Amino acid sequence: MTTPRVRTRHVLHSEWHKLWTVRSTWATLLTTVALVLGVGLLMGTTYTSGGGDSDVDTVVLTLYGTQLGAVSLAVLGILLTAGEYATGLIRATFTAVPRRLPVLWAKAAVFTTVVLTTSLTTALLTFETTQLFLSDTDQAASLTDDGVLTALAGNAVGVTLLALIALGLGAALRSVPGALGAFIGGILILPQILGTLPYAWVETAVHHFPAQAAAALGTATHTPGTAAPGSALLALLLWAAAALTVPALCLRRRDV
Template sequence: MTTHTLDSAPESRQARMPSAGSAGPLRFIGILRSEAIKLRSLRSTVWSYAVLVLVSVGLAVLLAATLASAPDEQLPAEAQTAVVMQVIVFPIGFAQLVAAVLGVLFIAGEYGTGMVRSTFTAVPRRLSVLWAKSVVLFAATFIVGLIATVGGYLASAPFLARSGIIAPLGDPDVVRAAVGGALYLALIAVFSLGIGTMVRNSAGGIAIVLGIILILPTVLQVIPTDWAANLVPYVISDAGLGALGLQSDVPGALEPWQQLLIVLGWVAASLAAGATLMKRRDA
């Protein structure tokens, strides 16, 4: 009797334990919730997203007001749509800097405070933390980016209408500009998250990301060689802004889907390098 009870105890405990397949998704959902709470609790998140929206809307209105002050000239429908797209996308070049800074701070700040040790103690599988951070940061930045692009469209529409420039929000090209702009901002944030994971330092990570986004294209342009000029379209910032479809008329320009693949390649490389170093190094 005793032998039977002792032998059956491990079996009963094993029966009560959830299988790895069923516990895995639930565990990852819990990590997602934890990272979402962290993102919301960061003071840098609030001001970063606020600045992103304000800069996007403000610059869209500024450009629209400038266009409205130009001499009246009736444009064909396609040209009007192109102008509206330009107004929506123009602020992205500045908003991407805010998204990049936030992406670095989301992980590097945790390393700086030492809080990452507690995170890895609770979640020994470190890569799950990185994937959860990526998902949360991407989703949050995409939503805020969409608010910024749509807000810029709505705020600038009255100014553009004064010059007879009208394109409905439901126009496929306008939707592509608004959604594409938000998507690019989200990808820049995740790319910067990977850089922050590699560097584990806020100042260093921000310097590297801004160097890649701002300085690298300029350096390549001033190098008096063909190979350097040919590399410019493959920089993440140039490819990302081009993926919105505003450079399709430039001779030799890549197709928007090709430029999107280039951006995704940068993001994948950043996350892969960050994941490799996160797994190998001590917290």
Template sequence: MNSSVSTKPREIPATTRPRYRVTAPRVFRSEWAKFWSLRSSWITLGVAALILVAFGFIASASFDPSGAAAQPAVGPAPASDAVGLALTGTSLAQLAIGVLGVLVAAGEYSTGMIRSTLTAVPRRLPVLWSKALTFAAVALAACAVAVLAAFLVGSTQVSGTSAALSLSDDGVLRSLAGAALYLALAGVLGVALGALLRSVAGGIAALVASLMIIPGLTSLLPDSWADTVGPYLPSNAGDAMMSLHQSSGALSPGAGLAVLTGWVALVLGGAALRLVRTDV
């Protein structure tokens, strides 16, 4: 009996590997999960909210109706209404939110993780837009709650005084919404600066300079120049958005929003241009 061994190779059934498309919603979900996986996100948002509520409470509790109208020799007049008192901590909260925005964008460059991110999303720009959109949504929601809490807590301290206001009073909701929107845009400005400079230290330095140092330096300019340039700086535009009463020479709330949005769009555009034209 002859036996023969078949040398024909076995056919392995073909398996179909799933194909995954890189879409904008999937990139957004990825950035959303990445944001909440960082402990610094929770801590910094909590610090910003605590600053708003604590400083608003302290300013409201120390409010003196008899001296509220006194103009100091140097610096702006103290707040004389519940909205201004509640928003006393905005200047510090904007730094916390802005620094977190810088970390969201520049942190991946400092660790080298940006290479993996851009390998998964070769078109690149959806990564930047998703980072900015994720941060804007989270910051706006968190700041809206913190601003409202600061106002409600502070209002209990000035009840029955000349500074007392309620949410139904004219302009109050608009000012509180403007403050929350300003803080969120300041955070997105941090994201844009971090993506543009690709350095945590450089992004934070640029953020502090644009929001605090440069506005202070405008006081050294001649009055005609300062009055022309000053209102269009990011922080001054933000003040116009959240002020209950507009001072002379300041922008209207709508104009302040347009100016600040323009600054954010300009820096984001520069970051997008660098992202598509240079290697990581």
């Protein structure tokens, strides 16, 4: 008897089904939307013209909650990979898909689709809702203003790639606490520490670290002292590729 061939669409369907049947998916996605929208509304309802935030990019101001939302989505990415190792479900998954690598690519594809859609929708909703309260201030803006749509899309792409890096960390470390520690320590805290060093080349390098590069993508006007959008996007893509390459190599060399 020949073994039925496992097709890509079957693996994608399986990963899609697993993602949506876990309660943590709904919890983290709803938390992300609530955080971004909630902080945006807080900024909109409390903002006054000429205050301390008058020089802040409008898109950045309305999407301040993105930093919290990105952490929430990173947790989801880690749970999607490391969580499957923690429960032991990964053994059944690899029994069904012996080649293994298609599982990682399917997880990444499904996760990227969901996170990008959620992030972009949330960014648009938050911007439009917050602008209802900013319409009579110096932060009033619309989707048709120069750079606004690009910044909203860039924000969503940046958050998605950050979450994809977290997914890769979870797949590589195979431990939820370990991957969370690596993400928080390596992605969020380490660049802040390195940024205090008095070396120009270190400062330039820090601008291309994941969190800083993601932030650079979400501005309607380029902020001096940050990476240009093009180089920031390239840096994030390389970070995400590296984060997925490591677990891919591990899957080829380890027994499980």
